[in-house]
Amino acid sequence: MTAARLLACVLALGALGFYAGPHRALEADEGELAEIAAVIAGRDVTIACPGTLATLTKVSAQDGSVEFSPHGRPADEAKLSSGTCSRLRSILHGEIAGLGCLASAGDCPEEVREAAVAVNVLSHEAWHLAGERDEAVTQCYALQTNADTALRLGASPEDARAVAAFVFGDVQPALPPEYRTSECHDGGPLDLHPERTAWP
Numbered sequence: 001m002t003a004a005r006l007l008a009c010v011l012a013l014g015a016l017g018f019y020a021g022p023h024r025a026l027e028a029d030e031g032e033l034a035e036i037a038a039v040i041a042g043r044d045v046t047i048a049c050p051g052t053l054a055t056l057t058k059v060s061a062q063d064g065s066v067e068f069s070p071h072g073r074p075a076d077e078a079k080l081s082s083g084t085c086s087r088l089r090s091i092l093h094g095e096i097a098g099l100g101c102l103a104s105a106g107d108c109p110e111e112v113r114e115a116a117v118a119v120n121v122l123s124h125e126a127w128h129l130a131g132e133r134d135e136a137v138t139q140c141y142a143l144q145t146n147a148d149t150a151l152r153l154g155a156s157p158e159d160a161r162a163v164a165a166f167v168f169g170d171v172q173p174a175l176p177p178e179y180r181t182s183e184c185h186d187g188g189p190l191d192l193h194p195e196r197t198a199w200p
Contacts, residue, residue, distance in 0.1 A: 030046070033047040040129070048079045103166070123149045
């Protein structure tokens with residue numbers, strides 16, 4: 001084997017290793033996110049995050065999406081944007097510190113606020129996977145399950161409550177009209193747990 005061929009083989013193996021390691025880690029994290037979404041969906045589902053190459057080349061205008069058939073059946077997979085996946089994976093690995101600051105009136109770092117939004121995206125898409133198509137209803141259900149989603153991602157109970165409160169108080173009012181409904185309130189028609197006094 002010539003020196004040029006040997007060098008080419010070494011470079012190819014190095015590139016393969018550079019790709020395979022992150023790919024395996026991504027697959028493992030997708031599996032964990034899918035298990036969290038499945039709790040809401042009530043069935044086995046998958047979560048798809050952009051791979052290394054897609055992350056570098058593709059820009060998504062959506063934080064997440066679930067396709068529905070013409071008959072209204074949801075797909076088994078939710079596709080999340082690179083940013084959403086990155087933030088959720090950071091929470092999974094304990095790399096987002098200070099989620100509790102969301103409960104205070106002070107400013108939180110941008111990465112913390114974006115992490116809270118990512119939690120909501122996962123909850124929201126999981127409700128789509130459960131079969132709910134209406135965006136306002138889906139978002140109302142997501143608001144009520146964000147704390148549980150944050151807990152399953154590894155947040156403490158206090159931080160999980162802070163995430164849910166931040167999304168409800170700061171993020172929800174700024175969403176487009178199609179994501180809001182007057183029926184989404186404590187004791188309202190979309191209250192998942194009318195027996196509870198806490199909201200959301």
